[in-house]
Amino acid sequence: MLISGNVSDQDLIDLLKLINSMSYTGVLLITSDIGNTSVVFDKGAITGACTAKENDYISELASLKTGRYLFKEQEVHGLDCDHKVGLATDVLFFEIAKRREENVESHLYEDIMVFELKPTPYFDILSFSSEEWRVIAMLSERMSVSQLKSKLNMQNEILTKILYTLEQSGVIKRVRAKMKETVKESVLSKLKGFISRILT
Amino acid sequence: MDKYKIIVTGPFSAGKTTFIKALSDTPVVSTDEKISDGSGDSQKRTTTVGIDFGRVDVDQDLGIYLFGTPGQERFNFIWEDLIRGSLGIMIMVDRTDFRSVLEAKKFIQFYTSRTSIPIVIVANKSDKPDGMALEMLRKFFDPICSYPIIEASGVDKLAAQNALNTIFFEIISQQASK
Numbered sequence: 001m002l003i004s005g006n007v008s009d010q011d012l013i014d015l016l017k018l019i020n021s022m023s024y025t026g027v028l029l030i031t032s033d034i035g036n037t038s039v040v041f042d043k044g045a046i047t048g049a050c051t052a053k054e055n056d057y058i059s060e061l062a063s064l065k066t067g068r069y070l071f072k073e074q075e076v077h078g079l080d081c082d083h084k085v086g087l088a089t090d091v092l093f094f095e096i097a098k099r100r101e102e103n104v105e106s107h108l109y110e111d112i113m114v115f116e117l118k119p120t121p122y123f124d125i126l127s128f129s130s131e132e133w134r135v136i137a138m139l140s141e142r143m144s145v146s147q148l149k150s151k152l153n154m155q156n157e158i159l160t161k162i163l164y165t166l167e168q169s170g171v172i173k174r175v176r177a178k179m180k181e182t183v184k185e186s187v188l189s190k191l192k193g194f195i196s197r198i199l200t
Numbered sequence: 201m202d203k204y205k206i207i208v209t210g211p212f213s214a215g216k217t218t219f220i221k222a223l224s225d226t227p228v229v230s231t232d233e234k235i236s237d238g239s240g241d242s243q244k245r246t247t248t249v250g251i252d253f254g255r256v257d258v259d260q261d262l263g264i265y266l267f268g269t270p271g272q273e274r275f276n277f278i279w280e281d282l283i284r285g286s287l288g289i290m291i292m293v294d295r296t297d298f299r300s301v302l303e304a305k306k307f308i309q310f311y312t313s314r315t316s317i318p319i320v321i322v323a324n325k326s327d328k329p330d331g332m333a334l335e336m337l338r339k340f341f342d343p344i345c346s347y348p349i350i351e352a353s354g355v356d357k358l359a360a361q362n363a364l365n366t367i368f369f370e371i372i373s374q375q376a377s378k
Contacts, residue, residue: 003298014302021340022332107276108306113313170343174309177316183287183375187204187262191368194258198361 003071007032007064013093013168019071020044020089026074032067034060040076046089048081057083058092062099090122094169098129109160111146114175115139115167123171135162142175205265206367207282208252209311210292211303212271215324217252218354219292220266223364224254251278256364271303279310288318288367291347295323295331301340308345318370319347322363327353 003019007030016039019028023044030037035052037060054060085092117139128136134152143151148159166172208216221228230252252268264287269279283289291307294300304321311319323337337349348370352363 005299010299010302014305018298018302018340022336105306108309110313173344174313176312177314181287181315181317183371187202187287188372188375190258190262191372195365195368198365 007067028071030069049083058095062096097165097168104160104164114144115172116142118173207289209269211300214292214294215354216268220254222360225257226255228254283315292322320367321349322352326351
Protein backbone atom coordinates (compact mmCIF):
# COMPACT_ATOMS: atom_id res chain seq x y z
CA MET A 1 0.00 0.00 0.00
CA LEU A 2 1.41 3.37 -1.01
CA ILE A 3 0.99 6.04 1.60
CA SER A 4 1.22 9.54 0.21
CA GLY A 5 -0.82 12.71 0.31
CA ASN A 6 -1.11 16.24 1.59
CA VAL A 7 -0.34 17.03 5.21
CA SER A 8 -3.29 19.43 5.31
CA ASP A 9 -5.76 16.63 4.45
CA GLN A 10 -4.98 14.43 7.46
CA ASP A 11 -4.24 14.71 11.10
CA LEU A 12 -0.52 13.92 11.19
CA ILE A 13 -0.94 12.06 14.48
CA ASP A 14 -3.53 9.76 12.91
CA LEU A 15 -1.14 9.10 10.05
CA LEU A 16 1.64 8.18 12.49
CA LYS A 17 -0.80 5.97 14.39
CA LEU A 18 -1.86 4.19 11.22
CA ILE A 19 1.71 3.35 10.20
CA ASN A 20 2.31 2.25 13.79
CA SER A 21 -0.77 -0.03 13.62
CA MET A 22 0.42 -1.58 10.37
CA SER A 23 3.76 -2.45 12.00
CA TYR A 24 5.59 -1.17 8.95
CA THR A 25 9.32 -0.59 8.74
CA GLY A 26 10.35 2.39 6.65
CA VAL A 27 10.58 6.15 6.47
CA LEU A 28 7.84 8.77 6.37
CA LEU A 29 9.18 11.77 4.46
CA ILE A 30 7.36 15.07 4.80
CA THR A 31 8.35 17.76 2.33
CA SER A 32 7.18 21.20 3.35
CA ASP A 33 8.25 24.81 2.93
CA ILE A 34 10.78 24.39 5.75
CA GLY A 35 12.48 21.45 4.02
CA ASN A 36 12.43 17.71 4.61
CA THR A 37 11.29 16.15 7.86
CA SER A 38 11.43 12.39 8.23
CA VAL A 39 10.22 9.87 10.75
CA VAL A 40 11.71 6.39 10.96
CA PHE A 41 9.50 3.40 11.80
CA ASP A 42 10.84 0.02 12.83
CA LYS A 43 8.04 -2.58 12.88
CA GLY A 44 5.62 0.25 13.64
CA ALA A 45 7.62 1.76 16.47
CA ILE A 46 8.93 5.27 15.90
CA THR A 47 12.67 5.04 16.43
CA GLY A 48 14.13 8.14 14.84
CA ALA A 49 13.48 11.50 13.24
CA CYS A 50 15.33 13.99 11.08
CA THR A 51 14.32 17.63 11.27
CA ALA A 52 14.49 20.34 8.65
CA LYS A 53 14.62 23.35 10.92
CA GLU A 54 13.84 22.82 14.58
CA ASN A 55 16.25 21.28 17.04
CA ASP A 56 13.30 19.60 18.67
CA TYR A 57 11.65 16.96 16.46
CA ILE A 58 8.40 16.99 18.46
CA SER A 59 7.93 20.73 17.92
CA GLU A 60 8.69 20.38 14.23
CA LEU A 61 6.20 17.54 13.76
CA ALA A 62 3.59 19.53 15.67
CA SER A 63 4.17 22.60 13.51
CA LEU A 64 3.75 20.90 10.12
CA LYS A 65 0.48 22.01 8.55
CA THR A 66 1.20 21.89 4.83
CA GLY A 67 3.37 19.93 2.44
CA ARG A 68 3.41 16.42 1.00
CA TYR A 69 4.12 13.17 2.74
CA LEU A 70 5.30 9.84 1.43
CA PHE A 71 5.83 6.66 3.38
CA LYS A 72 8.07 4.05 1.85
CA GLU A 73 8.83 0.63 3.27
CA GLN A 74 12.57 0.12 3.48
CA GLU A 75 15.34 -1.24 5.65
CA VAL A 76 16.09 1.27 8.40
CA HIS A 77 19.08 -0.23 10.17
CA GLY A 78 22.09 2.01 9.73
CA LEU A 79 20.02 5.03 8.73
CA ASP A 80 21.55 8.25 9.95
CA CYS A 81 18.97 10.20 12.01
CA ASP A 82 19.36 13.53 13.80
CA HIS A 83 17.25 12.32 16.69
CA LYS A 84 16.83 8.95 18.31
CA VAL A 85 13.28 8.57 19.57
CA GLY A 86 13.15 6.76 22.86
CA LEU A 87 9.62 7.75 23.83
CA ALA A 88 6.76 5.28 23.81
CA THR A 89 4.51 6.05 20.84
CA ASP A 90 1.54 7.11 23.00
CA VAL A 91 3.77 9.53 24.87
CA LEU A 92 5.04 10.92 21.57
CA PHE A 93 1.46 11.37 20.29
CA PHE A 94 0.61 13.18 23.51
CA GLU A 95 3.55 15.58 23.15
CA ILE A 96 2.82 16.31 19.48
CA ALA A 97 -0.91 16.84 20.13
CA LYS A 98 -0.13 19.15 23.01
CA ARG A 99 2.10 21.38 20.91
CA ARG A 100 -0.17 21.65 17.89
CA GLU A 101 -1.54 25.11 17.39
CA GLU A 102 -4.33 24.80 14.85
CA ASN A 103 -7.94 24.68 15.93
CA VAL A 104 -9.41 21.31 16.74
CA GLU A 105 -12.42 20.20 14.66
CA SER A 106 -15.14 21.44 16.98
CA HIS A 107 -17.87 19.04 15.79
CA LEU A 108 -15.88 16.18 17.32
CA TYR A 109 -16.14 17.79 20.76
CA GLU A 110 -19.72 19.01 21.02
CA ASP A 111 -21.61 19.64 24.24
CA ILE A 112 -23.53 16.35 24.20
CA MET A 113 -20.41 14.20 23.93
CA VAL A 114 -19.40 12.24 27.00
CA PHE A 115 -15.85 11.26 27.96
CA GLU A 116 -14.21 9.18 30.66
CA LEU A 117 -10.69 8.29 31.77
CA LYS A 118 -9.08 5.30 30.12
CA PRO A 119 -6.41 3.29 31.92
CA THR A 120 -3.09 3.68 30.15
CA PRO A 121 0.31 2.32 31.16
CA TYR A 122 1.90 5.65 30.21
CA PHE A 123 -0.20 7.77 32.53
CA ASP A 124 2.60 8.25 35.09
CA ILE A 125 5.15 9.51 32.59
CA LEU A 126 2.96 12.02 30.74
CA SER A 127 3.64 15.58 31.84
CA PHE A 128 0.22 17.17 32.17
CA SER A 129 -0.37 20.87 32.58
CA SER A 130 -2.51 22.10 35.48
CA GLU A 131 -5.43 22.67 33.08
CA GLU A 132 -5.10 19.11 31.76
CA TRP A 133 -5.03 17.80 35.31
CA ARG A 134 -8.28 19.63 36.05
CA VAL A 135 -9.96 17.93 33.08
CA ILE A 136 -8.50 14.54 34.04
CA ALA A 137 -9.74 14.93 37.62
CA MET A 138 -13.26 15.72 36.40
CA LEU A 139 -13.23 12.73 34.06
CA SER A 140 -12.63 10.31 36.88
CA GLU A 141 -16.38 9.99 36.38
CA ARG A 142 -18.15 10.18 33.03
CA MET A 143 -18.91 13.71 32.04
CA SER A 144 -20.24 15.54 29.00
CA VAL A 145 -18.42 18.42 27.34
CA SER A 146 -21.13 20.83 28.51
CA GLN A 147 -20.75 19.61 32.13
CA LEU A 148 -16.98 20.03 31.89
CA LYS A 149 -17.41 23.55 30.56
CA SER A 150 -19.69 24.62 33.36
CA LYS A 151 -17.78 22.90 36.18
CA LEU A 152 -14.34 24.04 35.04
CA ASN A 153 -15.42 27.42 33.72
CA MET A 154 -13.04 26.87 30.83
CA GLN A 155 -13.14 28.44 27.39
CA ASN A 156 -14.45 26.18 24.66
CA GLU A 157 -11.27 26.37 22.55
CA ILE A 158 -9.02 25.49 25.48
CA LEU A 159 -11.23 22.62 26.58
CA THR A 160 -11.54 21.08 23.10
CA LYS A 161 -7.75 21.31 22.63
CA ILE A 162 -7.21 19.49 25.93
CA LEU A 163 -9.81 16.84 25.08
CA TYR A 164 -8.17 16.36 21.68
CA THR A 165 -4.71 15.97 23.27
CA LEU A 166 -5.92 13.53 25.90
CA GLU A 167 -7.96 11.51 23.40
CA GLN A 168 -5.13 11.30 20.85
CA SER A 169 -2.77 9.99 23.51
CA GLY A 170 -5.30 7.44 24.75
CA VAL A 171 -5.78 8.96 28.21
CA ILE A 172 -9.52 9.48 27.74
CA LYS A 173 -12.13 7.85 25.56
CA ARG A 174 -15.55 8.85 24.37
CA VAL A 175 -18.54 7.09 25.85
CA ARG A 176 -21.44 5.94 23.72
CA ALA A 177 -24.65 7.90 23.88
CA LYS A 178 -27.26 6.54 26.30
CA MET A 179 -29.56 3.78 25.19
CA LYS A 180 -32.97 5.07 24.20
CA GLU A 181 -34.08 3.12 21.16
CA THR A 182 -36.31 0.10 21.51
CA VAL A 183 -36.94 -2.18 18.58
CA LYS A 184 -40.24 -4.07 18.45
CA GLU A 185 -40.00 -7.78 19.25
CA SER A 186 -41.83 -8.60 15.99
CA VAL A 187 -39.13 -6.79 14.01
CA LEU A 188 -36.36 -8.64 15.86
CA SER A 189 -37.90 -12.02 15.16
CA LYS A 190 -38.20 -11.15 11.46
CA LEU A 191 -34.52 -10.13 11.40
CA LYS A 192 -33.66 -13.47 13.04
CA GLY A 193 -35.69 -15.26 10.37
CA PHE A 194 -33.90 -13.31 7.63
CA ILE A 195 -30.46 -14.23 9.00
CA SER A 196 -31.43 -17.92 9.24
CA ARG A 197 -32.72 -17.93 5.66
CA ILE A 198 -29.51 -16.35 4.35
CA LEU A 199 -27.30 -18.72 6.34
CA THR A 200 -29.15 -21.77 5.09
CA MET B 201 -45.33 -2.94 5.18
CA ASP B 202 -43.32 -1.79 8.24
CA LYS B 203 -40.33 0.30 7.25
CA TYR B 204 -37.09 0.73 9.15
CA LYS B 205 -33.77 2.09 8.10
CA ILE B 206 -30.08 1.40 8.36
CA ILE B 207 -27.49 4.08 7.69
CA VAL B 208 -24.70 3.20 5.28
CA THR B 209 -22.07 5.82 5.84
CA GLY B 210 -18.33 6.33 5.57
CA PRO B 211 -15.70 8.34 3.78
CA PHE B 212 -15.77 9.51 0.18
CA SER B 213 -15.25 6.66 -2.28
CA ALA B 214 -15.62 3.91 0.33
CA GLY B 215 -18.08 2.11 -1.95
CA LYS B 216 -21.37 2.91 -0.22
CA THR B 217 -23.50 3.26 -3.36
CA THR B 218 -22.18 0.02 -4.89
CA PHE B 219 -22.72 -1.78 -1.59
CA ILE B 220 -26.36 -0.63 -1.41
CA LYS B 221 -26.89 -1.66 -5.02
CA ALA B 222 -25.54 -5.14 -4.21
CA LEU B 223 -28.06 -5.60 -1.43
CA SER B 224 -31.16 -3.81 -2.60
CA ASP B 225 -34.23 -5.74 -3.69
CA THR B 226 -35.49 -2.66 -5.53
CA PRO B 227 -33.68 -0.34 -7.98
CA VAL B 228 -31.50 2.03 -5.98
CA VAL B 229 -32.47 5.67 -6.05
CA SER B 230 -29.10 7.33 -6.44
CA THR B 231 -28.06 10.95 -6.30
CA ASP B 232 -24.64 10.62 -7.86
CA GLU B 233 -23.28 13.63 -9.68
CA LYS B 234 -20.08 14.18 -11.63
CA ILE B 235 -17.24 15.20 -9.32
CA SER B 236 -16.56 18.88 -9.78
CA ASP B 237 -14.64 19.96 -6.67
CA GLY B 238 -11.42 18.08 -7.28
CA SER B 239 -11.93 15.74 -4.33
CA GLY B 240 -11.18 12.08 -4.63
CA ASP B 241 -9.16 9.89 -6.89
CA SER B 242 -8.86 9.52 -10.63
CA GLN B 243 -10.92 6.29 -10.62
CA LYS B 244 -14.07 7.81 -9.23
CA ARG B 245 -16.02 10.02 -11.59
CA THR B 246 -19.22 10.53 -9.63
CA THR B 247 -20.10 11.06 -5.99
CA THR B 248 -23.25 10.97 -3.91
CA VAL B 249 -24.50 14.49 -3.20
CA GLY B 250 -27.80 13.62 -1.51
CA ILE B 251 -28.89 10.29 -0.13
CA ASP B 252 -28.86 6.93 -1.91
CA PHE B 253 -31.51 4.52 -0.92
CA GLY B 254 -32.30 0.93 -1.54
CA ARG B 255 -34.56 -1.57 0.19
CA VAL B 256 -34.02 -5.04 1.57
CA ASP B 257 -37.23 -7.03 1.93
CA VAL B 258 -36.82 -8.96 5.17
CA ASP B 259 -40.23 -10.51 4.56
CA GLN B 260 -43.50 -9.39 2.98
CA ASP B 261 -44.30 -7.23 6.02
CA LEU B 262 -40.91 -5.72 6.77
CA GLY B 263 -38.65 -3.65 4.54
CA ILE B 264 -35.35 -2.24 5.68
CA TYR B 265 -34.31 0.91 3.85
CA LEU B 266 -30.59 1.39 3.35
CA PHE B 267 -29.74 5.06 3.43
CA GLY B 268 -26.36 5.94 1.94
CA THR B 269 -24.94 9.25 3.08
CA PRO B 270 -22.57 11.48 1.15
CA GLY B 271 -18.99 10.91 2.35
CA GLN B 272 -17.70 14.45 2.41
CA GLU B 273 -17.60 16.14 5.78
CA ARG B 274 -19.43 19.23 4.51
CA PHE B 275 -22.56 17.04 4.41
CA ASN B 276 -22.33 16.07 8.08
CA PHE B 277 -25.71 17.66 8.80
CA ILE B 278 -27.20 14.80 6.75
CA TRP B 279 -25.24 12.20 8.76
CA GLU B 280 -26.89 13.49 11.90
CA ASP B 281 -30.40 13.92 10.48
CA LEU B 282 -30.53 10.27 9.47
CA ILE B 283 -29.90 8.89 12.96
CA ARG B 284 -33.49 9.37 14.13
CA GLY B 285 -35.43 6.14 13.66
CA SER B 286 -32.47 4.11 12.40
CA LEU B 287 -31.87 0.57 13.58
CA GLY B 288 -28.12 0.50 12.96
CA ILE B 289 -25.16 2.08 11.25
CA MET B 290 -22.70 0.53 8.83
CA ILE B 291 -19.50 2.54 8.52
CA MET B 292 -17.86 1.64 5.22
CA VAL B 293 -14.10 1.83 4.81
CA ASP B 294 -12.12 1.29 1.61
CA ARG B 295 -9.50 -1.05 3.07
CA THR B 296 -7.22 -0.45 0.06
CA ASP B 297 -6.99 3.27 0.71
CA PHE B 298 -5.27 4.43 3.89
CA ARG B 299 -6.96 7.87 3.56
CA SER B 300 -10.33 6.16 3.80
CA VAL B 301 -9.20 4.39 6.98
CA LEU B 302 -8.04 7.66 8.51
CA GLU B 303 -11.29 9.40 7.55
CA ALA B 304 -13.39 6.55 8.95
CA LYS B 305 -12.10 7.41 12.41
CA LYS B 306 -14.02 10.70 12.23
CA PHE B 307 -17.23 8.87 11.33
CA ILE B 308 -16.75 6.53 14.27
CA GLN B 309 -16.18 9.44 16.64
CA PHE B 310 -19.13 11.32 15.16
CA TYR B 311 -21.67 8.52 15.59
CA THR B 312 -20.32 7.05 18.84
CA SER B 313 -21.21 10.20 20.73
CA ARG B 314 -24.56 10.74 19.10
CA THR B 315 -26.34 7.43 19.24
CA SER B 316 -26.36 4.08 20.97
CA ILE B 317 -27.70 2.10 18.03
CA PRO B 318 -25.42 -0.74 16.87
CA ILE B 319 -22.49 0.13 14.65
CA VAL B 320 -20.53 -2.20 12.38
CA ILE B 321 -17.38 -1.27 10.47
CA VAL B 322 -17.37 -2.71 6.96
CA ALA B 323 -13.89 -3.23 5.47
CA ASN B 324 -15.01 -2.84 1.88
CA LYS B 325 -13.37 -3.60 -1.48
CA SER B 326 -12.10 -6.92 -0.19
CA ASP B 327 -12.08 -8.17 -3.78
CA LYS B 328 -9.11 -5.90 -4.49
CA PRO B 329 -5.51 -6.85 -3.66
CA ASP B 330 -3.31 -5.03 -1.15
CA GLY B 331 -6.00 -4.03 1.31
CA MET B 332 -5.19 -3.53 4.97
CA ALA B 333 -5.53 -6.73 6.98
CA LEU B 334 -8.46 -6.90 9.40
CA GLU B 335 -6.11 -7.20 12.38
CA MET B 336 -4.37 -3.98 11.34
CA LEU B 337 -7.70 -2.20 11.06
CA ARG B 338 -8.65 -3.57 14.46
CA LYS B 339 -5.40 -2.31 15.96
CA PHE B 340 -5.96 1.15 14.49
CA PHE B 341 -9.61 1.43 15.57
CA ASP B 342 -9.25 -0.36 18.91
CA PRO B 343 -8.33 2.71 20.97
CA ILE B 344 -11.58 4.41 19.97
CA CYS B 345 -14.12 1.60 19.61
CA SER B 346 -14.76 -2.12 19.76
CA TYR B 347 -17.34 -2.37 16.99
CA PRO B 348 -17.29 -5.51 14.86
CA ILE B 349 -15.20 -5.20 11.70
CA ILE B 350 -16.34 -7.30 8.79
CA GLU B 351 -14.98 -7.82 5.29
CA ALA B 352 -17.22 -7.06 2.34
CA SER B 353 -17.27 -6.14 -1.28
CA GLY B 354 -19.93 -4.35 -3.26
CA VAL B 355 -19.27 -6.67 -6.19
CA ASP B 356 -19.81 -9.79 -4.08
CA LYS B 357 -23.45 -10.04 -3.06
CA LEU B 358 -22.80 -12.84 -0.58
CA ALA B 359 -20.12 -10.84 1.25
CA ALA B 360 -22.40 -7.80 1.30
CA GLN B 361 -25.22 -9.93 2.72
CA ASN B 362 -22.86 -11.25 5.36
CA ALA B 363 -22.13 -7.67 6.43
CA LEU B 364 -25.86 -6.94 6.55
CA ASN B 365 -26.41 -10.04 8.67
CA THR B 366 -23.77 -8.76 11.08
CA ILE B 367 -25.58 -5.49 11.68
CA PHE B 368 -28.90 -7.38 12.06
CA PHE B 369 -27.19 -9.67 14.56
CA GLU B 370 -25.86 -6.67 16.49
CA ILE B 371 -29.35 -5.12 16.59
CA ILE B 372 -30.82 -8.36 17.97
CA SER B 373 -27.98 -8.79 20.49
CA GLN B 374 -28.27 -5.25 21.77
CA GLN B 375 -31.99 -5.58 22.38
CA ALA B 376 -31.47 -8.92 24.09
CA SER B 377 -28.94 -7.37 26.48
CA LYS B 378 -31.22 -4.50 27.52
